[in-house]
Amino acid sequence: AQSVTQPDIHITVSEGASLELRCNYSYGATPYLFWYVQSPGQGLQLLLKYFSGDTLVQGIKGFEAEFKRSQSSFNLRKPSVHWSDAAEYFCAVLTGTASKLTFGTGTRLQVTL
């Protein structure tokens, strides 16, 4: 069965510092991968997605992610974090003909000034 692991429950970074959020997946076929961000009390906003092609994908708000098949990873990065990036980040994999999203447990990002 497919699964998504986000090893870091909570990460704190200083504003202006670089960020990397880890995501590992387990899925037998080529995965469709997503990163979403959720602010408190809000829905989920799509940051970026990987379906095929270039393994480095660019998203909104200056985020990027790199798909590494050999490591079954899809880590999210940002060169310089802004205070407004503080939120919950979810990695997800799309599986099966029913197109169900399997979510990781999320990583809460705190940004210190």
Add this chain to the structure above:
Amino acid sequence: GAVVSQHPSRVICKSGTSVKIECRSLDFQATTMFWYRQFPKKSLMLMATSNEGSKATYEQGVEKDKFLINHASLTLSTLTVTSAHPEDSSFYICSARDHSSGNTIYFGEGSWLTVV
């Protein structure tokens, strides 16, 4: 980008009553929509897959008679929580699959349900 809208964003209802939450895809047609429940500081739990023109597919452990899902058109799915109880209080989020952009799935803003 594609937009999915939920309504209402917040609702309070009395125990024993029913409440309906709407999920609309505003600029694309969605044959498949999904309903999730999210507990505080937790990840999303898929409740059911809503299929336009057919019955919803419920995840294991989700009561289909309590959480009624209707997907009457390509842009609207509704979740009705019947005979609501305080333990049904939660954040409910829908999502919709946009076929025109491959398999991208967009989420609504979520609906807070409080049962008193």
